[in-house]
Amino acid sequence: MIRRCVTLLLLICQQLQAAECIAVNAEQPLPGKTADWTIAAIELQRNDIFDLNKKHVVWFHYLANDYHVITSEQAIRDDLLFQTGQRLDPALLNETERLLRSRRYLRHAEVSVSHYCPADNTVKVKVSSWDNWSLLPKISLGHEGGETKTNLGFAEDNLWGTGNQLMVEYFSDSERHGYKTRFLSPNISGSHWQTALQYADNSDGETYQFRLNKPFYQLGSERSYGFEVFKDIKDISEYQRGDVYNEYQSKVQYLSVDTGWKLSQQGHTVQRLSVGVKLDDRHFSANEYSTLPPPPDRDLSQVWLGFEWFESNYQKLHNFYLFNRVEDINFGWQFGARVGALSTSLGAYSAGMQYQLFLNKTWAVGQSSWLVLNSDLNLLDATKLPQQRLFNTQLRYIKHLSDNQVWLSQLRVAMGDNLFRDERIAIGGDEGMRAFPLYYQTGDKAIIASSEYRYITPWHVYQLFDVAIAAFVDAGRAWDNPDQQIELDQGRLYGYGIGLRLLPSHASRGSIISIDLSKPVTNNPELSGWRWRFIAKKEF
Known part of the structure; x- marks a missing residue:
């Protein structure tokens, strides 16, 4: 006992x-x-x-x-x-x-x-x-770049607390109007598989998408898998000085299957290899508003091999792209390359090769300044197509003048040759040059320089919005468009303005809402005076 x-x-x-x-x-x-x-x-x-x-x-x-x-x-x-x-x-x-x-x-x-x-x-x-508050009614009337956008519906980004997303909406913009539904599961039952289903019934066609994939969700992930099928029928408008001068119908059918492996890992750096098959068929036809023949059909179906170098060096920063939020910024090198062989047995119209490269890097420049580089290169060399090149680079400079004052500047350079008509570079509205209408200039080449001063106020409107005041200037130009007909305003464009930046601080769609009053510097009499712009974007 x-x-x-x-x-x-x-x-x-x-x-x-x-x-x-x-x-x-x-x-x-x-x-x-x-x-x-x-x-x-x-x-x-x-x-x-x-x-x-x-x-x-x-x-x-x-x-x-x-x-x-x-x-x-x-x-x-x-x-x-x-x-x-x-x-x-x-x-x-x-x-x-x-x-x-x-x-x-x-x-x-x-x-x-x-x-x-x-x-x-x-x-x-x-x-x-x-x-975050995740049930968001989509009731908005926006005006941006001379065009009006309407959205009516709802989006639930955390369906019954599961993390799944459901969206139903009616939309109308400068291109089309229609209804769209979307479901997304970012992590199916903890397996890290993801799925997305989308269907849209548009005034000019329909779109459906199904995607099932398992990405490299963490640095040490051993495998990735992907499957996607996509079909899109829509009308494409071509613009000059923001006005439509031609339309045609586009029909895209796309299917992709891929898988990837972790090759090696040394500390916080990992190398990965991926391989896949892509069916990419695009057909174009005239519609009732066509004034020019449509672009030629093309099929770039291919087998591809890719390599990725990823270095993880994250830091938690504030007031980088957003404001009053913790932002995870990677200061490590990120590099990738992909080589695709066009295959006539898969449906490609001609044999050839496609090469793609990308490079991303962020540097600290002093204790309160940062430089961000994002670059990519796409080369297409097919026997029955003109050789195509497109080099994109974006350089951003972010300077904290004080705890509540930020200066953001960026330079974007896009240099292309023989780009497809439906993939030409456009500036104006969403694509920079905020004082000008959407698609104001288009071409194979473009340069845009922008700078914005942002004062982050102490105002927190009932825990709903954080408020910043902004002033900005833009300068840029798009050129080398063989279909360009109007000579007015084909040189450099300038614009400036002031505005508000509203960040929904407790909403799942935490994009910055920009409300701008801007003035273009132009010889176009139709754009004289001040213009207002209302748009939501994820970052500057």
Whole structure:
């Protein structure tokens, strides 16, 4: 009896000793090597949309929290790249944090060790998430670049708290009007497979898409898979000085199957190899508004081989592309190359080769300045087509003048030869030169330089919008269009303006809403005076 009591007391003492865990903060290092610790427990802390303890809380904050379905524990756990019983790897914690922050239904996420227990060399990991409002009625009337855009419908980016997306809308813009439905699952049952289904019934045709893929969702992913089928029938307009002068119908049928492998990994750098088959058939025909013959049909079906070099060197910054948000910026090198062999057995109209390259890099220039480079090159050499080249590069400079003042500048250069008519470069409106109408200039070549000063105000409108005030100037030109007929305004374009930048701080569609009053510098009498522009974009 005495022996049993002693044994029981020893067990109780061991359990009490093991339960003596020490709380730590995110910046506090663990004693010893992190690899010596094992994850014993994972705690989820799910936070609702609005903080009801802040100032200026009113009735709709309570209403939103009450009727919003908070992201489920299962949806959060499905995205975790670690599990209990696994050795602690801080890199996986950081990757999980970035993955969660990339989900549009989450405003913010933090993953860190909350406790360590020296008795058994275990740790507790805390995963904190903050939800966005995800049910968004799409009722908007926008005017941008001389054209009016209308959207009516709804988008649910966190369907019943599962992280799935559903959208139904009616839309109308300068090109077409119609109805569109879309469903997206970013992580099917924690498998990291993704799927997307879309159908659109447009005034000029229809579109459907089905995609099922498993990407390299983390640095150490061993395999990737992809399948996509896409069909799109629509009318394409050709512009001069923002006015339509010709239309024709385009019919695209596309199918892609691919897979990829991790070749090797050294620390935070990984090399990957991918291979795939792509069927890409495009037909063009005249419609009732055609004034010129349509472009020739083409088929670029091919077998391709790709290589990727990816270096992970992320930092958490603020006021980079957005404002008042944590942004995960990768300072590592990213390089990729793809070689495709056009195959007549797959349907291509001629034999040939297609080469694609891309390079992305961000540098810190001093303590409060950054330089971002994004470049890509596309070469097409087919026996029955003119040799085609397109080089795109975008250089961005971001300077923090103070905690609430940002200067953003960018230079975009696009140099092409023999581009397809439906893929020519356009500037104006969405594509830079904000004071000019959409598609104001088109051609095989373009240069745009833009600069924007942004003052981030302390105004937070009922936790709904963060507000910034902006002033900007643009200069640019598109040229080398063999179909160009009007000579007016074919030289360099200039424009300037002022505006507001509104960032929906608690909504899943967290694009910057730009409301601009701008003035073009032009010899076109139709564009004299000030113009207003209203558009939502993910970044500057």
